[in-house]
Amino acid sequence: MSTPDPCAALLLDNQLCFALHSTSLQMTKVYKPLLKSLGLTYPQYLAMLVLWESDGISVGDLSQRLLTDPGSVTPVLKRLEAEGLINRVRSKSDERVVELFLTERGQTLREQAKALPGCILKASDQPLERLMALRDELLALRASLIKQS
Structure with a gap:
C-alpha cells in the first residue's frame, strides 16, 4: 500500500475552485455568441434575468439577487438603459433608492431569450x-x- 502524496492536494486539477472557475469560463464562452445576437453581455443578461422575474425592483435588490455590490452593477444598468432596455427611476418614497423598470423593448427581448x-x-x-x-x-x-x- 502506498502513502498518499501530500502534494496531490495542491495539484491544479485536484482543486474544486479551479473546476468551478474553468467551467464558468467555458460556460460564458458558450453564452457569448448567443447573447451577441440579443445585443447583451453576460453580466447584462444576468441583470435582465432578474428584471424579467421582478420588474420594478431596486438596484440594491438586484445586486443582492446577483450576489454583488450595487457599485459593480451600476455600469451594467447604465448600459442597459442606454440600449433602451430599462429605465432607472428614483423612488418617490425614498430618493436614495433607484428602481429599475423594463421598457417595452426590454420586455420583448425576453421572448427572444427564451x-x-x-x-x-x-x-x-x-x-x-x-x-x-x-x-x-x-x-x-x-x-x-x-x-x-
Missing part, C-alpha cells in the same frame, strides 16, 4: 436531469460557503 436555455442544454451534452441535480448541488455548496463568510 431559446437560450435549450441552446445551453444542447451545448452541455448532458441530460436535463443531470444538469438540474448539478445546479442543486452547486446551490447547496454556495449556501454553505455563504454561511462561512
Whole structure:
C-alpha cells in the first residue's frame, strides 16, 4: 500500500475552485455568441434575468439577487438603459433608492431569450436531469460557503 502524496492536494486539477472557475469560463464562452445576437453581455443578461422575474425592483435588490455590490452593477444598468432596455427611476418614497423598470423593448427581448436555455442544454451534452441535480448541488455548496463568510 502506498502513502498518499501530500502534494496531490495542491495539484491544479485536484482543486474544486479551479473546476468551478474553468467551467464558468467555458460556460460564458458558450453564452457569448448567443447573447451577441440579443445585443447583451453576460453580466447584462444576468441583470435582465432578474428584471424579467421582478420588474420594478431596486438596484440594491438586484445586486443582492446577483450576489454583488450595487457599485459593480451600476455600469451594467447604465448600459442597459442606454440600449433602451430599462429605465432607472428614483423612488418617490425614498430618493436614495433607484428602481429599475423594463421598457417595452426590454420586455420583448425576453421572448427572444427564451431559446437560450435549450441552446445551453444542447451545448452541455448532458441530460436535463443531470444538469438540474448539478445546479442543486452547486446551490447547496454556495449556501454553505455563504454561511462561512
